[in-house]
Amino acid sequence: MTDPMARRFGSDPAMTGYPPAGSSASLADILERVLDKGIVIAGDIRINLLDIELLTVKLRILIASVDKAKEMGIDWWEHDTSLSSGSSRQEDRALAAENERLRAELAELRRASALPGAQAGPGAAARRGAPARDTAKRRPPS
Amino acid sequence: MSAPPAAPLTYVYAVTPPAPAVRLLLPSLTGVGGRPVTLLHAPGDDPGPVAFVISDVPRPDWDEDALKARFEDLRWLEDAARSHHRVVEALAAHTTVLPLRLATLYQDHAAALGVLRTQGQAFATRLARLSGHTEYGVKVYVRPAPPAEAEPPVAGASPGRAYLQARRAQRSAHEDHYRQAGLATERVAAVARRFTADRVGHPAQSGPLTSASPEENVLNDAYLVPDEHAEAFLEALAGAARGLAGVRVEVTGPWAPYSFAAPPPPPEEP
Numbered sequence: 001m002t003d004p005m006a007r008r009f010g011s012d013p014a015m016t017g018y019p020p021a022g023s024s025a026s027l028a029d030i031l032e033r034v035l036d037k038g039i040v041i042a043g044d045i046r047i048n049l050l051d052i053e054l055l056t057v058k059l060r061i062l063i064a065s066v067d068k069a070k071e072m073g074i075d076w077w078e079h080d081t082s083l084s085s086g087s088s089r090q091e092d093r094a095l096a097a098e099n100e101r102l103r104a105e106l107a108e109l110r111r112a113s114a115l116p117g118a119q120a121g122p123g124a125a126a127r128r129g130a131p132a133r134d135t136a137k138r139r140p141p142s
Numbered sequence: 143m144s145a146p147p148a149a150p151l152t153y154v155y156a157v158t159p160p161a162p163a164v165r166l167l168l169p170s171l172t173g174v175g176g177r178p179v180t181l182l183h184a185p186g187d188d189p190g191p192v193a194f195v196i197s198d199v200p201r202p203d204w205d206e207d208a209l210k211a212r213f214e215d216l217r218w219l220e221d222a223a224r225s226h227h228r229v230v231e232a233l234a235a236h237t238t239v240l241p242l243r244l245a246t247l248y249q250d251h252a253a254a255l256g257v258l259r260t261q262g263q264a265f266a267t268r269l270a271r272l273s274g275h276t277e278y279g280v281k282v283y284v285r286p287a288p289p290a291e292a293e294p295p296v297a298g299a300s301p302g303r304a305y306l307q308a309r310r311a312q313r314s315a316h317e318d319h320y321r322q323a324g325l326a327t328e329r330v331a332a333v334a335r336r337f338t339a340d341r342v343g344h345p346a347q348s349g350p351l352t353s354a355s356p357e358e359n360v361l362n363d364a365y366l367v368p369d370e371h372a373e374a375f376l377e378a379l380a381g382a383a384r385g386l387a388g389v390r391v392e393v394t395g396p397w398a399p400y401s402f403a404a405p406p407p408p409p410e411e412p
Binding site for chain 1: 157219220223224226227230240241242243244268279342344345347349351352364394397400401403404
């Protein structure tokens with residue numbers, strides 16, 4: 001049986017104290033602990049601490065629910081071009097792929113029937129991975 | 143016009159008792175940026191109840207401007223987070239530890255010692271509460287419902303109707319998996335009531351770092367478990383997903399008590 005739990009329990013952590021969980025622990029599990037938990041005391045890099053609080057919110061998006069963040073009114077990633085594609089969820093990516101495929105088909109049909117407005121290639125490629133975000137991105141951060 | 147090298151900053155990983163075991167351990171550890179790890183406590187005969195575990199880190203790498211840029215860099219952040227975690231975890235194997243949040247920095251040793259002087263007693267109180275306890279993570283995942291089997295089309299059924307039937311079957315399997323997840327969550331809660339001292343809920347994980355799996359994380363809890371109950375806790379949890387094919391229960395840890403390091407919020411005024 002290759003169940004991960006069986007492996008963990010097999011190591012009998014209660015008796016041995018600390019098996020090397022750290023090296024194998026997932027980055028998401030580590031980040032949510034070292035960034036979000038742990039005791040907070042004011043360091044000397046005070047401005048930085050504020051930045052880090054802010055960035056913690058940002059990074060939390062990497063491991064936490066996008067929907068939940070939206071509920072909390074956090075939507076900065078929609079304005080952040082460096083992260084917007086990376087934070088797309090699977091459905092978004094699937095939609096983007098389908099969108100692209102349909103655009104290509106449409107362009108092909110237009111070309112075949114010589115309809116006006118056939119601007120396939122570059123435009124379609126540039127939209128890769130950024131579905132329905134065009135308007136959101138242009139909105140200035142509030 | 144080369145300026146003299148700037149004095150290092152003091153990076154603090156954790157609070158621990160200044161125990162001999164910790165002193166023996168530190169020389170074998172490597173901290174953030176590959177720096178050595180040392181113990182910092184009040185000078186003189188009485189080191190006080192608690193000490194900081196620190197590294198001296200190069201100012202240009204860790205000052206405000208550097209951190210601002212580097213916290214945006216996931217590769218750097220992963221390195222720093224894993225280094226920080228390695229130190230905390232190694233300490234936790236030998237003593238009770240109060241992990242500090244990543245990137246807690248002081249101008250120098252004197253500034254850090256000032257904090258130890260004023261908050262040392264509060265740290266010691268918190269450490270005493272965590273002594274003999276270990277943190278474990280428990281996650282419940284819902285497995286995706288497989289697409290319904292392509293059934294032989296009923297004579298005369300339109301493709302559209304066949305599609306809808308398949309979708310309906312998949313949706314019902316999907317709902318069943320969520321029901322199972324609810325059951326698994328109740329079992330986890332029942333186990334926790336018997337064996338744990340405290341609980342902190344983390345947000346369910348669903349971001350890009352975790353989206354490789356098609357499973358949906360619906361519960362992401364951290365439990366503080368008295369060491370004498372740890373074995374029974376883990377054994378009981380092994381049965382949480384028994385008979386529930388649509389869910390997976392994952393246990394992580396043991397962890398240093400990250401999720402329980404901060405004092406609980408003061409009770410609200412009635």
